[in-house]
Amino acid sequence: MKYQPHRLSLALAACLMCSSALVAAQPVASDNATANLIRLLVEQGVLQPEQAASLLKQAQDEASSATKGSVAQPGDVRVPYIPVTVRDQIREEVKAEVMATAKQENWAAPNTFPDWVSRITVDGDVRVRWENRGFSSKNSPYIVDVAKLNQSSPFLFGVYDANGNQTGNVSVPLLNTRKDRNNQYRFRARIGFTANISDQWSAGIRLASGSNKSPVSTSDNFGGGFSKKSFWLDQAYLRWSPTDWAQLTAGRADNPFVSTDILFSKDLNLDGFSAAFKRPLNNTDITLRSTLGAYLIDNTYNSGMSSVADSEGETKTKWLLGAQVGADWKINHEQTLSADLAYYTYRNIAGVLSEPCDYLDTSCSTDWSSPSFIQKGNSLFLIRDVIPPIYQAGSTYQMLGLASRFNLLDLNLGWKGRVGNGLGLQVSGNYIRNLAYSKNSIEDRVRHSELVTNIENGHFRSGGNAWTIHTALGKDYRVRDRGDWQVFAGYKYIQPDAVPDAYNDSTFHMGGTNAKGYYLGGAYAIEKDVVAQLRWMSSREIYGSPLSINIMQLELNARF
Template sequence: MTHQSILTFRPSRLSAALALAAALAAAPVAAQSSAPTDNATINLIRLLVEQGVLKKDQADALVKQAVAEAAQVQTAASAGGALAQPGDVRVPYIPETVRDQIRDEVRTDVMAQAKAENWAQPNTFPDWVSRITVEGDVRVRGESRGFNSGNSNEVIDFAKLNAKGPYDVNTNTSDDGFPPILNTRQDRRNLARIRARLGVRADISDKWTAGIRLATGSDDSPVSTTQTLGGGMGKKDIWLDQAYITYRPANWATLTGGRIGNPFDSTDLLYSGDLNFDGAAAIFKHPLPGRDVTVFGTLGAFATEYANSPWTSSEYAEGKSENKWLLGGQLGAEWKIDAKNSLRGAVAYYHFDNIAGKRSSPCSPWAGDEACDTDWSRPAFMQKGNTLFLLRDIMPNPADPAKTVLRQFVGLASEFNLLDLNLRWDARVMDGMGLRLSGNYVRNLAYKESKMWSRSAGQIVTNLNNDDQIESGPNAWMLHAALGNGFDLREKGDWQVFAGYKYIQPDAMPDGYNDSTFHLGGTNARGYYLGGSYAFDKNVYGALRWSSSKEIYGAPMSIDVVQLEVNARF
C-alpha cells in the first residue's frame, strides 16, 4: 500500500483559504475600504467573497480581527524594541478561531475518507470487499451401477436417437444400423466422479444483488453437474451454472431473473437438486402477526426452449417461433407447533406450455426436404420413461413405397400440467434427535390417453402392451424419513440416516428434469433408497447411498446404484 493510498484527503476550499488568509495576517493590514489595497490579506478575503467561498459578514469579521491582531503584534514589537534583522524568519500568527475551524474540517474530511476506504481500522478491507461473498462446494464420489442379468437388452435410447437423428425406422431401407440401445446388462463399477461449484454473490445495495456460479459437468445436462473422471487425464469442462440479478422491493419479497436456482419448495422426485431455471421468479415469505406461522409462495415463468419451425427448400425464411415455457405457481406455510415440532406444506401447479410433440404435415425427406414442419417439437432434453411417438408424417415414395426412407424424430405424446403437493414434519425425539418425515405427490392433470392417440396419429412407439394399448399413468409419489442428531450436517460429529421409496408412472411428469441417480433418471420407475451421512469436521461430511429400482410397465429393467462420497462446503 502506497503512502498516497494510506492518507489522501482533500480539505475543503474554505479550510485552505482560511489557512492562507491566516498566514498572511501577520503582514501589515490596512483599514477596510472598498477601494483596492496593497494588503494581500484583504485582497484575498475580498476574492473569496467574490468566489462565493465566504459570505460578506464573515469576511468583514475576519478583516476586523486581522487588523486588531496585526496592531497587537506591532505594539508588542515596539515595546520590546526588537527590530527585524537580516536573515530573521518571521512566523505568521494564526488566530485561534481559524485553527479550530481548520482542525475540525480536516478531521471531518479524513474520517469520511477513512470510513469509505476502511483504512482507519486494523484488519479491515475496502467497502466493496465486504459486499462480495464467495461460496462453493467440492464433492468426490465413487459410484457403481449394477444391472440385473434378466433385463431386456432391446431398450432403445430415444434421447440419443433424437440427438443424432433423424433415424430411418424402415427396416427395409435403413443403412443406419441398429438404433442406439441403452445399456441394461453390463455393470459399471467404481466410477470416479467429481462435482465442483464456485459462486460469487455481490450485494450491490440494500435492494440489489447479483450472482454468478460456475460448475463442472460431463455435458450440458440440466440435471447433473457431476463429471466422470478419466478420459486420458484430459482437463474437465466448466459450465455457467447460474447468473442472476435479484431485487428486494420489501423485506418479505424478492424478484429474481436470469439463470437461477430452483425457486420452488420441491423434492428430487420432480426436480433434480442440480436443476437451475432460465427465467424469472417472484418469491415472498412473510410471518403472520401474532402467530407461529410463516406463509411463502412463488410465481415463475421459465423458458425451456426457443425453437423455430424448420426451414425447407420450399421456403425463403425461417419458420415461426415455437417457444416452450414452464409457468409455475406455489403457495405454502410453515407452522412452528411448539419447541419440538414444526409442519411445512406447499401446493404448486406447473404448466409446461408447448411441450407435447406435434405430428407434422405430409413431407418427403427422401425427395430432398431438409426437414418436416414439426421437427422443432422434439424435446430439447430427455432421460427415459415418457410415452413417445414418431413426429414426421412421411409420404411414401410412389416409385417403391415399401422402400421409402423413413427418417424420424420422436416427441412427447402427453401434455403436462402438474399438481405438486409437499408435506414435511420435523420433530425432536429421543433426547433431542431430529426426526424428519416428508411426502411428495405429483399428478399430471393433462394426462388423457385418447388425446395421446389423436395427437400421435397412432404412431406411438413406447409404453405399449402386447395388445398395443398404452401402459402408462399420471401419478408419482415418494416417502422419505431421516433421523439424526440434527436436521443438517454442519458441525463436526453431526450424523444422519435416511430411507425412502419412490413410485413414478411414465407420464406423471416430463422425464427430463428429475433426479439422475434413482433408476439413472426419468420415469416409469419404482423402488427404494437408503443411506447415511457423517460430518468429519465443520462443513465436511461423508455419505453412503444405495438405491434399487425397477420398471413399473414394459420390458424388465432393474438398476442398483451405490454412491460413496465426501463433500466439502465453503
C-alpha cells in the same frame, strides 16, 4: 486481537503514573513504587538488569534534584517520578506490540482493499464420489436409448423397398441393461460469487463442472487421459429485495419452489423470472409463503418444408409456468408442520404430428416440437408424417416428440420434531398428478403415427401419478457441524407420464420416469462442512420391458 496481557498492563500502569509529579489524592503512594515498577519490567523481559540499575540511579538523582529546596505542605502527596527515558521506552514497546498485532490480524489498514471487495461473498463445494451400478441379468437387452437417439435427430428410422413397404429397422442405440459398471469415480465442483450491489440489489454468478450440458447433473468422470475438465455457467442472475419478505429474481437461478427430486433435480437451475414472498402471520406461529415463476425452456422456430426452408416461419417458445402457496406452522418449540401446493403448466412441449412431408425434405412442419433434452420414461411418438418413397428403395428420417401434455398438481407435506434424547426426526411426502394425462388424448394426438415407448405386449401402458415418502433421523436436521450424523430412507413411484422425464433426479433408476423403488443411507460430518455419505438405491420399471437397477454411492463433500 491477541495481546500479551502482563507486559501491556505494566506499560499502561507506568504511563498513568507519568501524568504529573504532584497530584492531590487520597492514599499515599509507596516510596518504593518506582523501584518495584522497574523490577517488574525486568521480570517481564522489557528491561535488561543493567538497564534497570542505571534507571534506578537516574531516577534517584532526578528525584533528589527535583525536590531540592522544596518544602512539603500539609496535604501534599509525594508521587514517585518516572524518568523521560523510561516513559519513551514504554511508549515504543506498546506501539510496537499493537502494530504487530494489527498487521497480523489485518485491521491496521482497513482501506487497503477497494470497497467492492467487501461486498462480494464466495461459496462453493467439492464432491468426490465412488459409484457402483448393478443390472439384473433378467433385464431386456433391447431397450432403446432414446436420449442418445434424440441428440442426433433427425435419425434414420426404417428401410423401404421400391413399393414403399418397410423391410427392416435401422440399428438404433440401445441402453446398457445387463453389464454392471463397477468402480465408477466421479467428482463435482461448484463455485459461486454473490455481489451485494446495494441494500436491495444483488447479483450472482456460479460455475459448475459437468461432463456435458445436461440440466440435471454437474458430475464429471475421472479419467479421459488426464485431459482438462469443463466448467459451465450454472447460474447468472439479478435479484431485487424491496422488503424483507419479497424477492424478485431474473436470469438463471436456483429452483425457488418447494419440491422433491421426483419433479426437479437438486442440480436443476431455471432460466427465467420468479417472485418469492414469505411473511409471518400476525400474532400466530404460522409463516405464509408463495412463489410465482415463468421459465423459458426452449425458443425454436418452424422452418417449414424444404421448399420454404429459407423462411424462419412462426416462432415457438416452450415455457414452464408455476405458482405455489405454502405455510409453516410451528406447533411448539420442538415441532413444525409444513404444507405446499403448486400448479405447473408446460407450454408447447408436447409433440405435434406434422403435415405430410416427403422423405427427402430436410425438415417438416413440426420439427420444433421435438424436445431438446430427455432422459427416459415418457411416452414418445414419431412426429414426422413422412410419405414413404415410391420410386426407389431408401430410408426415412424421423424425430421424437412427447406424447402427453403436462399440467401438474404438486402437493408437499412435511413434519419435523425432536424425539428421544433430542434427536431430529423428519418425515415428508410428495404427491404429483399430471392433470393433462389421458390415454385417449395421447392416442388422438398420435393418430396414424407410431408410439415407440411404453408398449407392452402390443398395448400402450402409462400413467400420470407420482409420489414419494422420505424419513430421516439424526443428531440435527442437517449434517454440517463436526460429529453430526443422520440416517435416512425413502420410496419413490413415478409413472411414465407423471412428470417430464428431462428434469428430475438423474441418479435414481439412472434418471427419468417409469420407475419405482427404495433408497436408504447415512451421512456423518467428519469436520464442519466436510460430510461423508453412503447411499443405496434399488429400482425397477413400472410398465414395459424389464429394467432393474441397483446403485451404491459413497461420497465425500466439502463446502466452503
